[in-house]
Amino acid sequence: MAHTISRRQLIAASGAGAGLLAAGAVGALAVEARSETAGTASPGPHDAVPFYGEHQAGIVTPAQDRLHFVAFDVITDDRAKLVEMLRDWTLAAARMTAGLDAGALGAVGGPAQAPPQDTGEALGLPPSQLTLTFGVGGSLFRDAKGRDRFGIAARRPAALEDLPHFPGDALRPEISGGDLCVQACAQDPQVAVHAVRNLARIGMGVVSVRYSQLGFGRTSSTSTAQATPRNLMGFKDGTANLKAEETDQVRDHLWAAAADGSDWMAGGTYLVTRKIRMTIETWDRTSLAEQEAIFGRDKGEGAPLSGGKEFDEPDFAKVGDDGEPLIADVAHVRLAHPTSNGGARLLRRGYNFVDGSDGLGRLDAGLFFMSYQRDPHKQFVPVQRNLARHDILNEYIRHVSSGLFAIPPGVRDAADYWGAGLFG
Known part of the structure; x- marks a missing residue:
């Protein structure tokens, strides 16, 4: 059972005479091992998601x-400084995912007279199912000059x-890549x-923020218990997404061995990230049929245009009265489908974003795409190349960043x- 611990309780415990909480106490307070199928039961909106386990939280969660x-x-x-950080x-x-400072x-x-050990803006707030998922980029292994800085x-x-260059990419280097994420x-x-904010504070002098992205309104479901959400184009997004409950598929397509x-x-x-800007205003003037x-x-x-309900498999061979396929050869669902990509499947975990507007008054908005897979070159790359x-x-879209x-x-x-x- 996950424990919900308020920051108010922590302040009381860490005040006069309470002393420091040891690292082991964090485990006792908030951490339970998660099984490979973790994520199949959704915690309440204020609960803590266990931090420790075989796999990192925030993937099949x-x-x-x-x-x-x-x-x-x-x-x-x-x-040594990097490892210490x-x-x-x-x-x-581990502390913050448990609802602690x-x-x-x-x-x-x-x-x-000393800087606080927490920035304070989450005082009084519950854990809110916070998950923190850590990754390393290729540039950590060897920098742009070819140096092996850390012996790895x-x-x-x-x-x-x-990743290779894809047709139509308009990538901005300053919001792409990164040593860590x-x-x-x-x-x-x-x-x-x-x-x-607190991880950036702790890492000062060792790391600097390269770029960050806020997202809202998840655009994928990672559990069968979740309804399929919509992207900013108004369509359900991620209907055929890999789900946590598909244990055999998760084993084969998600986890490395x-x-x-x-x-x-x-x-x-x-993890592959792609910031995809949508030309919202042009899309909004496009007919529903198109x-x-x-x-x-x-x-x-x-539902697929071949008929049925949302989760029915598309029938790509079905034709209309005019003899043409009901699902066009250039339709997104056909090109992204596993049958068009050697059976490749992804676990998508993207989010909508709106970053204000540009100088012409158009919304700077779209999808911050994130997909998890066992091997991006065998899964993401063929799908994206096809698309x-x-x-x-x-x-109606433009890819402006990649990671x-x-x-x-x-x-x-x-x-x-x-x-x-990696470092041990």
Whole structure:
């Protein structure tokens, strides 16, 4: 059973005479091992999601409503400092996902003349199903000059090789890539922002924020208990997504194994991020019939245009009275379907974003796409290549950022830390 611990309780405990909470106490307070099928039962909106387990939380965990994603550049060449920071990050993450402050002395419990051990904006808020998911980018293994800064270049997995350029990409380097990443998901945006802010504070002098992205209104379901949400184009998104309850599919398509060639990644996975800007105003002037033809699904039910209900398999061979396929050859659902991509499946976990408007008064809005997979070059790449070459939806979207990260297995207990298998 997950424990809900208020920050008010922590402040009382860490005040006069209470002293520091040891790392082991965090395990006793908030952490239970999660099984491989964790995520099949959704906690309440204020509950804590267990931090420790075989796999990191925030992957098959039922997708929360809010996102704060951040990519970091490592600004030190000192391996010991980096490892120390990762240990500090892990302890802080375990505390914050349990509803505690980032540090034992908290936002107001420490010496008045010293900076607080927590930024304080989440005081009084519950855990809100916060999950923190950590990853490493290819640039951590060898920098742009080819240097092996941390003695780990030989341990870079083949699956982490750079993604190819896709037709139509308009990538901005300053919001792409990154040495490290953290995905914070929660039901309360302030809880997610608080978590990222504190990790950046703890990492000062070791890492700097390369870019970050806020997201809302999850655009995928990662559990069969969740209804399919809608993207900003108004269509249900992720109907055919890999679900946590599909244990055989999850094993085969999501989790890396030692047999894949990198022992330290066994039980981990790989994350692809793509920031996709939508030309909302042009889309809104497009007829309903054309919108549905582009997606290959009806806008209301989300059913394939070949007939049936939302979760019925599309019949790509079915034709209309004119002899043409009811689902066009360039329809999104056809091009993204596993049968068009050698059986490749992804676990999508994207979010809508609105970053204000541009100088012409158009919404800077779209989808922050995130997908988890066992090998992005065998799963994401063929799907995206197919879409980039043929998808008529490309007339209304533009890919402006891209990232690829290795997501290590879960943290076993309070003595373990993020990335221990890589640096240990």
